[in-house]
Amino acid sequence: MTDAEITVIGAGPSGMVAATTLSKVGYHVEIIEQRETLGGAIYRQPVESAMAGGPAAGSNARWKTIRNAFVKQAIPVRCGTVFLGIDGDGLVLIEDRRKGRVERLRRKGVVVAVGAVEKVYPRTGWHLPGVSTAGGLQVMMKETGRAPEGRVLLAGNGPLLIAVAAQMARLGNPPAALVEAGDPFGHMATGVALLKHPALLQEALLYLMDVYRSRIPWLRGAHVTSIEKEGPALLVRIERKGLEKRMSVDRIGLHDGIRCNDFGLPPETLSSKDAPVVVRAGDCREALGAIAAEADGARAAQRLANILSGSAEASGLDAAINRTRQAQDLLARLFAPIGNVSPLAICSDETILCRCEAKTVGDLRSLCQHLHPMTGREVKLNGRFAMGACQGRFCADNTASLMALMNADSADLPPRAEDLTGRRWPVRPVSIAALTAAANPNTEKPNNEVEQDDAS
């Protein structure tokens, strides 16, 4: 077997399409995937909104098309394998968890297609047992074929909540309520513009019908202000138009949108002497859902092929992406939170921000009370935000946004999540035993001892 020239990371629609496209134009491609199956979030575990991605009915057909084209190219697949990053010498590092070893790959190109993650804002009590993400509940339903039991509250922002509510209803346990920060009915003109996206509209209406048929209370312009333990149950306070409503539930699914899963990933590098060319594809470049991800996989593959062959960049591939972006913009406007207050601005000091290290909003506030606003990196180091085992996946975004709010009058650029997470490998915690097996006897430099008489 010829050694691969290009490694594609992530076997969702964008990664599979990218790999297929590159293989068709003659590159030796391999694909790695951390899970045991292909398909990515949408075709295996629909963490992203099916609405954001496209019509549910058509999704089976789309998946078959992607898979068949992929299978035809006979592209080597390595499941159970995690991307760790690109090291200082330009080597692509992967951890093969089945074999328990880290491998170093010399590649011409890398397509990073690792998808999106759910965004969840902190709320008082959001760390309590029984609270998960709405997408997490969706995965559970997909895996078990059953709805979560007991009284379930779905809360947050965006169309995915409706999709999850509808799926729960179909499986026989509709949620106790749906708390939505926006009010899609308050934007008639935007709603009308959705007519240009009939597939999306049709899907939305199907879900909404399920919600209405099951009489699920849909509290729009509302948000969860706190969650407390109340015996075996959870007491939720919901604020709507200045009034407080309380509910007692067993489980809560939170969701405030999706964002790129780009934590710690190497940036796109378009030309480099010793390191591979890196391009991003799909939701980890721009979180637009499955249909755009497919188109973006082809676009990224074309771009990489062009760079590697030194030819000019082709155009005309971005129509589907633009169209989805327009639809997403419409949805975002439709679901724009009422009142325009950042959910972060109303967090109490006791609210946990970083779960790994149990750091609170108050901890951040006291750090940010300095004469001069601290940088993201200082907040990370001194406050231990984004320093835990999740490496900032849960808190870096929220911490950066909160810092921006707290230092609103600062002249400096607002901090970004990546100021906290940095861009270092390993992008995931990695087994030390696997790393010690990463030795490559052929390239291993002999160990050179130099005299060292200071501390380190």
Added chain:
Amino acid sequence: MQPRLPSTAIVIGSGIVGASVAYFLARRGIAVRLIEAVSPAAEATGAADGAVSVASKKPGPMMQAALKGVALFGELADEGLLAGAFKRRSTFIVAASEDECAVLEAHASALAGAGVRVDTLDGKTLRARFCALSPGARMAIEVHGEGHAIGYQVVHRLLTAANVKVSRNTSVQELMLDTNGQRITKVTTSRGDARADIVVLAAGNGSAGLLGLRDILRPRKGQLLITERAPALNAAMPGAIMSGRYLLSKGSQTSAKAAPGRGLGLVIDPLVTGQFLIGGTREDFGDRSTNDIDAVSQILRDAVALVPGLASLRLLRSFAGVRTAVVDGLPLVGRIPGTENGFVATGFEGDGICLGPVMGKSIVQMICGEPTDVDLSVFDPSRFVLSGALQ
């Protein structure tokens, strides 16, 4: 003659050295402006191991300075400033071969001769004390009274306690002299000029350009690793482990075909968080802030050979920092030659965490015309000819 005390000062660079200088100046009521190209602890100080240690020192001025450095950390911890930020622990230098044992025994008596409390532990005693160690460890010396401090934490404590104003993202471009070439009249920065009675340069690798010292100061990169938390294994380590290998003399180990300029010395430090800090390399080449798999896997193989339990943990982070080394191995601390009001404190290579506070304190004593805690005469920058250093 007692010099007139300055009332205002500019400190350039907010690593541990600049922050210490600023702290000790501010404590005397001198108004300090700390000018920092990036943010506090952005460079070496934020990427250091943090051993506050004399264990690997040979008798001489650096050992004397390190002893004072360790003592000052203890004092600052006791008085509260560094409470909880200085972990007291022993350093165990471990020998795994016949050669290393011999070198270690000689080293132990040198340390003892300098007044350091050292115990020699034979293999059996060692494993009883230190059950996490591999049977390959033949003997060790325990150097008492040492500790560990995290550079960025120390900087944060110092700056917060002294309420020092830090101008972040402000890079000093030039030190401007008067017509006699004796006084620094102002410093130009990326955000305008700044003036003060005195200027202290503590800019680490940034100092070379400002003083025209590129041949004298050298960057020396180091890579470090952090594991996830492992409280049980951590508790089974009564101190830091240092491999005795690098005490062996240079010539006996360097193979002819070795890659130039990369050294590996192994230190495993159990942190208060339950994590382990594992280091590190010493490199005269390479991109300043990257980690490479060759170094990382080699460091980890060495670490696992000494503490096998580490193999079952996960690596959480890798990072790299660049030390500032001086060609003759001694830091530059003192007056900028030829100037009345310019001072420099840099070039601490791999010892700046240990030495930062005590050197900061000493140079402030020098500025104020007092006897200094550390004898600074051997570190006087005038030992180098500053060729066209200041215009």
